[in-house]
Amino acid sequence: MAKTLFDRIWERSVVAEPEGEPALLFVDLHLIHEVTSPQAFDGLRLAGRRVRRPDLSLATMDHNVPTEDGPVTDPLAKAQLDALNRNCEEFGVPLFATGSGREGIVHVIGPELGLTQPGMTIVCGDSHTSTHGAFGALAFGVGTSEVEHVLATQCLPQRRPRSMRVRFDGDLPPNVTAKDMILGAIGRLGVAGGVGYVLEYTGAAIRGLSMENRMTICNMSIEAGARAGMIAPDNTTFAYLEGRPAAPTGPAWEQALESWRTLVSDPDATYDSEFVIDVAELAPQVTWGTNPEMVVSVTGRVPDPAAYADPGKRLAAERALTYMGLEPGTAMQDIAVDRVFIGSCTNARIEDLRAAAAVVAGKQVHPSVRALVVPGSATIKRLAEEEGLDRIFRDAGFEWRRAGCSMCLGMNPDVLAADERCASTSNRNFEGRQGRGGRTHLVSPQLAAATAIAGHFVDPRELAATA
Amino acid sequence: MKPFRRVCGPVAVLDRADVDTDQIVPKQFLKRIERTGFGRFLFFDWRFDAAGLLRHDFELNDPDCAGAKILIAGANFGCGSSREHAAWALQDYGFEVVVAPSFGDIFATNCLKIGLVTIVLPAAELRLLIDSVGGGAFVEVDLARQLIVDPAGHEIPFDFDPFQRECLLNGLDDIARSLAHKDRIEAYEASHPARVNTTALRVGAS
Numbered sequence: 187m188a189k190t191l192f193d194r195i196w197e198r199s200v201v202a203e204p205e206g207e208p209a210l211l212f213v214d215l216h217l218i219h220e221v222t223s224p225q226a227f228d229g230l231r232l233a234g235r236r237v238r239r240p241d242l243s244l245a246t247m248d249h250n251v252p253t254e255d256g257p258v259t260d261p262l263a264k265a266q267l268d269a270l271n272r273n274c275e276e277f278g279v280p281l282f283a284t285g286s287g288r289e290g291i292v293h294v295i296g297p298e299l300g301l302t303q304p305g306m307t308i309v310c311g312d313s314h315t316s317t318h319g320a321f322g323a324l325a326f327g328v329g330t331s332e333v334e335h336v337l338a339t340q341c342l343p344q345r346r347p348r349s350m351r352v353r354f355d356g357d358l359p360p361n362v363t364a365k366d367m368i369l370g371a372i373g374r375l376g377v378a379g380g381v382g383y384v385l386e387y388t389g390a391a392i393r394g395l396s397m398e399n400r401m402t403i404c405n406m407s408i409e410a411g412a413r414a415g416m417i418a419p420d421n422t423t424f425a426y427l428e429g430r431p432a433a434p435t436g437p438a439w440e441q442a443l444e445s446w447r448t449l450v451s452d453p454d455a456t457y458d459s460e461f462v463i464d465v466a467e468l469a470p471q472v473t474w475g476t477n478p479e480m481v482v483s484v485t486g487r488v489p490d491p492a493a494y495a496d497p498g499k500r501l502a503a504e505r506a507l508t509y510m511g512l513e514p515g516t517a518m519q520d521i522a523v524d525r526v527f528i529g530s531c532t533n534a535r536i537e538d539l540r541a542a543a544a545v546v547a548g549k550q551v552h553p554s555v556r557a558l559v560v561p562g563s564a565t566i567k568r569l570a571e572e573e574g575l576d577r578i579f580r581d582a583g584f585e586w587r588r589a590g591c592s593m594c595l596g597m598n599p600d601v602l603a604a605d606e607r608c609a610s611t612s613n614r615n616f617e618g619r620q621g622r623g624g625r626t627h628l629v630s631p632q633l634a635a636a637t638a639i640a641g642h643f644v645d646p647r648e649l650a651a652t653a
Numbered sequence: 654m655k656p657f658r659r660v661c662g663p664v665a666v667l668d669r670a671d672v673d674t675d676q677i678v679p680k681q682f683l684k685r686i687e688r689t690g691f692g693r694f695l696f697f698d699w700r701f702d703a704a705g706l707l708r709h710d711f712e713l714n715d716p717d718c719a720g721a722k723i724l725i726a727g728a729n730f731g732c733g734s735s736r737e738h739a740a741w742a743l744q745d746y747g748f749e750v751v752v753a754p755s756f757g758d759i760f761a762t763n764c765l766k767i768g769l770v771t772i773v774l775p776a777a778e779l780r781l782l783i784d785s786v787g788g789g790a791f792v793e794v795d796l797a798r799q800l801i802v803d804p805a806g807h808e809i810p811f812d813f814d815p816f817q818r819e820c821l822l823n824g825l826d827d828i829a830r831s832l833a834h835k836d837r838i839e840a841y842e843a844s845h846p847a848r849v850n851t852t853a854l855r856v857g858a859s
Contacts, residue, residue, distance in 0.1 A: 198845075202837040207816045210834055212841055214848050222736065224686035233828070238838075244851040250684060262684035269686045280851045288854075301849050313735040313759060327759055329737035330688075331766035339831040341838060345814070377671055378729035381758060411732055413758050432849045477671055477732075498670045498727070505669075595734075597680050604703065616675040616733060618698050 188452035191418050192349050192384050195324040195449070199307045201341055208343040214306040216336045217292045218245035218279065220270040221597070222311030226334035227273040237277040239340045244301065245274050245281040248291045250597040253560050253587035263598065277337070290563020290589040293317040293531040297401065298565055300430025304419040304446040309336055314531045314613065316407040319416035320400035321423055322449045324384070326414040347413045348458035350383040351451075354391035356466035361647040363541075364399035365533060365611070365630035367391065368406045369471035371463050373481040380412030383459065386451060387417050391465045397426040398537040405532045406613050409478040418450045472518050472643055473615045473628040475506035480615070482518060484633060484645045490514035509617055510625050511605065518643045521627075525608040526557035526638040527620070528584075528631055530594035533611035534562030538631040539570050543578040545635035545649065551583035552641030558585045558600065560592040584638070596620045609637040654768045656824035660749045661793040662722030664786045667712050672726060673733035674760060678742040691738055692745030717789035725783055726753040728776065731760025740764045750794045752801070754779055765817055768824065770796060772811050782809065796821060 189197075202210040216239075223245070230236070237243060247270060250263040258264040267284070274281035282288040282295065289295070293314050296302040302318045308325035309315060311333040318325035328342065336342055352375075354367055372379075385407050392400065400417050407415025424443060427433045434442045469483035480503070482489065491503035491514065507514065512521070528534070528542050539561060551557045559579050561567040567589055570576055576586045593600040594612035602608055602624025611634050612619075615626040629637065632646040639649075682694040699711045707714050713721075724743065730753040731739060740763040743751065751764065754776040764771045772794070774782065782803055786792060790804035796818060801809040820827060831838075 201841045202834045204834075210831055210837070212838075212845065215851075221683050225688040225737075228686075228688070235828070239847075241850045241852045242847060244854070260684070266684050266686055278852075280854060299854060301851065301854075303848055306848055311735060311737075313733065327735040329735050329740070329759055329763035329766065331737060331763060335828050335831065338828050339838065340842075341831050341834075343827060343831060377732055378755060381729065381732075381755060408733075411729060411757065431854060432851075477673070502670060595675075595680050597683060614673075614675070614733060616673045618679055619675055622679070622681075622698055622703065 188455040190349055190451040190455045190457065191322060191386055191416060191449055192324065195305055195307065196346065198305070199324070208345045210341045211307055211344050213309050213336050213340050213342060214242060215296070215301055215308045216243045217296055217308065217310035217315070218243060218333070219248050219292050219312065220266045221249040222330050223273065223333055224266060224269045225330050226337055227277065229334040230277070230337055235338045237279055237337045240278040240280065242340060243279045243337070245270060245279050246289050246292050246295055247284045248289070249591045249595065251284050251590040252598050253590050253592050253600060255588070260599070287564050290565065291531045291534065291591055293405065294535060294562035294566065297321065297397070298430070298563055300427055300433035303427065303433070303442070304423060304449050309342065313408040314405050316412070316415045317401050317405040317531055319404040319407065319414050320397060322416060322419035322446070324414055324416065327408060347384045348382055350380065350385050350459040350461060351457040352385050352387050353460070353462045354387065354389035354465050355462060356391060356464045358391050358394065358465045359468065361632065362465070362468050362470060363630040363632060364395055364402040366468050366471045367465055368403045369473065369478065369481050369628060370468045372406065372410050372478045373471070374463060375410045375461055377409060377477050377479045378411045380407065380410035383412050385410070385412045385415040386457070387415060392417055393420065396537060397422060398535040401535065402532055406478065409613060419446050470630060470633050470646055472633065474510065474512060474518065475503065476509055476615055476617050478613070478615060478628060480506055484518050484643055486518055488512045488514055488516045488518065519645065520642065522607070522642040523555060523609045523627070523637055524606045525602060526555055526634050527560070527593040527608055527610040527612065528558065528634050529560030529562070529592050530612035531562065531591070532613045533631050534560060534566070536566050536569055538611065539566070539575050542631040542635035543575045545632055545646065546582040546584070546639060547578050549582055549639045551638045555638050555641055557583065557638040558587060558593065560587045561589050563589045593620050609634045609643065654824045654826065657749065657768050657770055657821045658797050659793065659795040660722050661791055663718065663720050663789050664723045664725055664792045665713050665718040665721035666725045666783050666786065668727055668783060670727040671729045671732055674731055674736050674739040674757070675733055677731065677739035678736065683736060683738055688741060689745060691742035692747070695742040695746045720747065722747060722749045723792055723794060724748045724751045725779065725786070726751055728754040730756050732757035735759045737763040740767055740769050744769045752779065752782070765821070766827070768821060770794070770821060772801070772813070774809070774811055778809060
C-alpha cells in the first residue's frame with residue numbers, strides 16, 4: 187500500500203501496540219529546557235526512577251535567560267536555571283548551559299548540531315518542536331507529564347494522528363518569504379485547521395526553500411493547531427547536515443544517506459485531508475489581531491469585524507481590535523510601531539539575520555523605535571559577528587543581544603510595556619505574549635527590519651525597489 | 654493520579670473560541686519549579702486588572718461561578734503553548750472537568766495526564782447546555798456512564814476514548830504501564846541503533 191512520509195516514520199517507531207491502547211512510540215531525541223522540566227525530574231525522584239537514555243537527551247537554557255551581559259538577577263529565573271543544572275548533573279543528562287558557547291534556543295541548536303536528522307522521532311516540552319520536522323522528522327511538543335514519561339521510558343503512548351498534505355504551488359514572488367508562506371497558510375487554514383493532524387508540506391515552493399526557511403514553515407505548524415509539520419528530506423537537507431558535529435561520518439554517512447533517501451511519500455499515497463495554496467498570489471504578511479490566523483498583506487487594511495458572517499469570529503475580531511488598539515479600515519502601512527524584535531525559534535537563524543541586515547545596512551532605526559536583535563544560539567551570534575552583521579545592526583541603532591527566546595514570550599527582562607506596539611519575527615501574537623498589554627504583530631525578518639527603519643509597517647518590496 | 658468517576662457542582666462558562674494557554678496561565682508564572690499552587694495565576698490577566706483588582710466583567714469573576722468544578726469553554730480551548738502549567742492551574746483552581754467543542758492537542762493530553770477530564774461535545778449540544786446552566790446551577794458529569802446531567806435532569810451522552818476512560822476511572826500511572834513493556838523497549842533498542850549520542854557532544858568534547 188502507498189505510504190506517506192509520516193506513515194514510514196510512525197511505523198518504524200512503534201515499540202508496542204497493545205490492543206485498544208495507544209501505540210508506544212520510541213523517541214530518538216529528547217530536547218529539554220529549564221521551564222517545562224523541573225517538575226518532570228521531581229516526578230522521577232519521587233518514583234525512584236532514572237533517565238533511561240541520557241545519550242538521547244540534551245538540555246539547554248533558553249526561555250528565561252537574560253540576553254544582556256551580566257548575571258541572572260531574577261531570583262525565580264535563577265532558581266529554575268539552577269534546578270536544570272542540578273537535575274542534569276544528578277541524572278547524567280548532557281547540558282549546554284548559558285556560557286558554554288553552544289547554548290541557544292532548543293529548536294535552533296538541535297538542527298545546528300546535526301542532532302535533528304531525517305526519520306527521527308523528536309519531542310520536547312515545547313510546542314515549537316514542530317520545527318525539526320523540516321528535516322523529515324516526526325517532531326512534536328509535549329507537556330511536563332510527557333517529558334517525565336520520556337525521561338523514564340524513552341517512549342510515549344500516542345494515538346495515531348491524521349495526515350494532511352499542505353501543498354504550496356507556484357513560484358514565490360521576490361521579497362516574499364517563508365514566513366509569509368506560513369502566515370498566509372495559517373490565515374486561510376485557521377488556528378484550529380490543523381488540530382489532530384500531522385501536516386506534510388509539499389510543492390515546488392517548498393523544494394526551493396533553504397533548510398532554515400523550511401524550519402520557519404514547520405515551526406509554525408502548531409499555530410494552525412497541528413500536532414506536527416514535516417517536509418520530506420532531499421539534497422538540500424543532506425547538504426545542510428553534512429559535517430555538522432552530530433551528523434554521521436564516513437561509511438555511516440553513506441549508509442544514512444541511503445536510508446534517508448527512502449523517506450518520501452509515495453506519489454499515490456493518500457492523506458486524510460488536503461490543502462493547497464498558490465504562493466504566486468502571496469504578498470508580505472502582517473498580523474493585525476491576537477492569534478496568527480488574524481493576518482493580512484502588508485498592503486492591506488485592518489478588517490472590519492462586521493464583515494465576518496460567523497458570530498464567534500466577529501466577536502473575536504472585535505475583542506482583538508480593542509486589545510490591539512486598532513480601528514477597522516486602517517491601512518497596515520499607516521500603523522506605527524514602538525518596538526522591533528528580530529529573534530525566536532521561528533526567525534533567529536543566520537539567514538534571517540543576514541536578510542534583516544541587508545535591509546538595514548547603511549540606514550538608521552527610526553527615532554521613535556527601539557529595536558532588538560537576539561540571535562537564536564551562541565554559535566549563530568559568533569558567526570554573525572564574524573560576518574560583521576552585529577556592526578551593521580549596531581550602526582543602524584539596533585541592540586545586539588545574547589542568544590535566547592527573549593521577547594518571543596517575555597519570560598526574561600525583554601518585555602513590552604502596556605500598549606507598546608511591536609513588529610516581531612516570532613510566532614505568537616496572543617494577548618500579553620510579549621508583556622502584559624503589549625501588542626504584537628508577526629512579520630518576516632525583512633519586514634521587521636524595514637519597519638524598524640520606517641517607524642511603521644512598510645512593504646519590503648518598495649524598500650528593495652528604492653534601494 | 655487520583656481516580657475520577659463523577660463530579661456534581663457549579664459551572665463556569667467561558668464562551669470564547671481559541672482561548673490559548675498563554676491566557677490560561679501567563680508566562681510570568683512559569684518560573685516556579687513546583688507543580689502545585691498555580692490556581693491563583695489562572696487567567697491572571699483576565700481576572701485582574703493591572704492594579705491587581707478583580708475585573709468584574711470577566712466570566713469567572715461572576716459570583717455564580719464561585720466554587721465551579723466544571724468549565725464550559727469555546728472551540729479550540731487550550732491552543733498554543735505546551736505549558737502543562739495551564740492544566741495545573743485549572744485543576745488547582747478547583748476545576749475537575751472542562752467541556753468544549755474541541756481542544757488544543759497538547760493541552761488535552763496534559764489534562765488527561767493529571768486527571769483533569771476534557772469532554773468534547775458538539776457545538777449545538779454545548780449551546781443547549783450553556784443555555785441551561787445560569788445562576789450557579791449544578792451540573793453532574795459521570796465519566797463511568799459517559800453522561801452529563803444538566804440542571805433540569807436531562808442526560809447528555811458523550812464520547813470518550815475507552816482506554817483514557819479506564820485510566821481516569823482507575824487513576825492509573827501511565828509511566829508504569831509503559832515500563833511494563835520493558836522487554837519490548839529493550840528489544841526495540843537492540844534492533845534500532847541510536848541515531849545520535851548526545852553525551853559525545855559534551856562541552857569541550859569534539
